[in-house]
Amino acid sequence: MTPPNSYVPLPAVFVETVAAAVPGLAESLDGETPVSIRFNPYKPGTGTTAGCSSPVPWTESGEACYLAGRPVFTADPVFHGGAYYVQEAGSMFVGWLLRRVLRQTDAAVPKVLDLCAAPGGKTTHIASIVGPRAVVVANEVIRPRAKILVENVQKWGSGNVAVTSNDPADFGNRLPGFFDVVVADVPCSGEGMFRKDYGARAEWSPENVQLCAARQRRIVSDAWDALRPGGTLIYSTCTFNAEEDERNVRWIADSLGGAVTEYGEVPGEIVPGVCGGGAAGWHFYPHRVRSEGFFAAAIRKSDGPASSAKKNKTAGTLIPLGRKDRDEAARWIDPEKGIERFAAGPGGMSYGFSEPMHDTVSALLGGRFGLLYSGVQLGEMIRGALKPSHALALYHGLNREAAAVAPLSEEAAMEYLRKGSSAALLPADAFAGGLNLATCRGVALGWVKRIGNRYNNLYPSAWRVLHY
């Protein structure tokens, strides 16, 4: 058996076919991998900018940067508080496209479906761009991966994401015309990862490319009806070959009914894919840009009536909190951050939603979607008092007046994230009596409850930082 990431040569057929068509590509796949991070605009000024070397050219000012080296991210407390996301630079181009798509949409509050969403790189980026009152439905069909997606969504703390775990066809069948934008970051043959992941080289074969291309077409066509007429599909892969990239884009436009959108002003090093005579999508080649391989395209769905054949008319029911519980819930939330509805959810938990998120969650429940998370999980309401959940601690709109704030040093914060209680690193007098919000460099990390000279570290056991 090949040990993890031990050297594997580039597949010969790949070199002779895909790479031969792009001079310089094969050589670049043995070079250094750039490291880049994207900051959380909902938690401004809290990420580490110290290691930034230069901005990622296709992002907005201050949105993302390359780092001079690769720090141990797990040893940085604010990484666990969602201050930034470690994301491949090319993948951030989805944000570049989304901004242009949204400028052309007439939807006042856009609804975006991120169809293949785990672990959440694009989801957190989309949630940052669309604003707190818009709605992102992040879907991941594979359950264990969907759990990681929930964790990353909670850490990001934007409050505008619902997480589902469904087959793409469920969206096409049960929510026709619901979304203004669908992002399909489809599973692919991973040629763009050949530089940093030798496992991807070992798994590559021409047959697998064909299988991936067919699966990608199936995923997109299954979900296509969920996109409203005039809405836009953003299609992306982390591979170079035309089967999964340009040819699939052409197939989507021709067979499903849409037009490939062109945008000017793209940074020059990004190579437009050529398809059917016109530009169709953009290629990120590692010998041209500081990025792993990536491809993205935007396809505007033709105007026409929304499909309604299989429309599910039953809206799900969210049970609103009674007045007293609602007042208690509202006390924990900054009223400026757009949470307008409070409802009881599964497991005795209470949730906060913007109005558009409330409507979306109702539609998802009505369509019997596997809803794993939505809006802001507030916590458990026990006899009129909220026992706040961990997700609320990480929500950017938490009212910091609702509990004492305990600012921790880096060392103390790491001890907290280890779920430790060392008297030397994390003494009880770091906390006020009762409930405390543990923070580091202003970023919320989680809750601590102090009773007398003892305290309970309430960081979730499942998230405990074990190695760094």
Ligand SMILES: C[S@@+](CC[C@H](N)C(=O)[O-])C[C@H]1O[C@@H](n2cnc3c(N)ncnc32)[C@H](O)[C@@H]1O
């Ligand atoms: C390229 S990854 C997504 C990465 C993610 N968008 C991000 O930026 O963090 C593709 C995802 O598609 C999921 N997937 C695999 N098979 C699928 C299928 N048949 N339908 C939908 N999604 C699938 C994988 O589990 C994986 O999470």
